[in-house]
Amino acid sequence: MKKKTGSADQWIQFIGKDKLQTFQDNFARAYGVSMIFLDMDGNPLTVGSQNSLFCFTIQKEHAVRCQENFQMDMDTMQKGESFIHVCPFGIACLYVPVYFNNRLTAFAGIGGLTYENSTIPENLKQRFHITSYNKETTWNILMLLESMLRLLNVNCTVSQKDAAQKQEDALPVNVRDERISRREQEIVQLLCKGYTNKQIARQLFISETTVKTHISNILAKLNLHDRMQIVVYYYNKINGAEASDTINNEETD
Numbered sequence: 640m641k642k643k644t645g646s647a648d649q650w651i652q653f654i655g656k657d658k659l660q661t662f663q664d665n666f667a668r669a670y671g672v673s674m675i676f677l678d679m680d681g682n683p684l685t686v687g688s689q690n691s692l693f694c695f696t697i698q699k700e701h702a703v704r705c706q707e708n709f710q711m712d713m714d715t716m717q718k719g720e721s722f723i724h725v726c727p728f729g730i731a732c733l734y735v736p737v738y739f740n741n742r743l744t745a746f747a748g749i750g751g752l753t754y755e756n757s758t759i760p761e762n763l764k765q766r767f768h769i770t771s772y773n774k775e776t777t778w779n780i781l782m783l784l785e786s787m788l789r790l791l792n793v794n795c796t797v798s799q800k801d802a803a804q805k806q807e808d809a810l811p812v813n814v815r816d817e818r819i820s821r822r823e824q825e826i827v828q829l830l831c832k833g834y835t836n837k838q839i840a841r842q843l844f845i846s847e848t849t850v851k852t853h854i855s856n857i858l859a860k861l862n863l864h865d866r867m868q869i870v871v872y873y874y875n876k877i878n879g880a881e882a883s884d885t886i887n888n889e890e891t892d
């Protein structure tokens with residue numbers, strides 16, 4: 640069964656494209672692999688890091704076969720689970736799904752490596768700087784990346800009931816924070832819905848510069864470092880309050 644997919648653009652806006660690119664570049668460099676993030680249609684969301692010269696050479700001579708293999712991997716990725724596929728030319732391809740708002744949104748693709756006992760001759764490994772790992776290490780790299788990307792699966796959606804009641808400008812009473820102003824609470828609410836600075840400015844009829852100033856003030860007051868931490872902070876606070884209410888109600892009953 641194909642999983643429901645989310646908006647890759649919204650995820651990129653939430654994470655920050657520059658931050659995602661930096662993470663990707665550092666991860667690829669640390670493990671000596673090539674890496675890229677793609678949406679669920681196979682379109683690139685980032686610029687490929689350390690693109691494999693070996694794969695580039697093979698694709699020039701076997702474009703159709705490589706495309707067929709990639710399409711097979713894309714079809715498998717729709718299941719939303721991490722997996723490793725060794726292509727006919729001996730390159731191990733690692734795929735890890737990205738979830739956002741609990742929806743399958745994108746995936747990370749890793750290549751440019753092979754198993755130590757692969758069919759690729761040693762002289763070609765050296766010539767094209769192909770990294771070799773045993774199967775256990777390769778699987779550990781996959782699991783590490785999967786764990787990292789799970790941290791980014793933050794649910795920023797609001798309930799249909801809240802939307803119907805048109806309470807978009809108010810935080811739930813039980814999580815209001817006296818450290819921030821009413822206007823800053825409004826901005827936090829919109830941040831939690833995945834709004835960009837431009838969208839917040841339009842919603843509140845203020846300039847983007849003013850939005851940035853408010854966000855900077857919120858970060859300073861809460862001792863946080865970026866907008867994602869704001870969302871995670873209030874998301875956890877809301878969930879914690881709801882869980883506490885449930886426990887209290889059960890004890891009362």
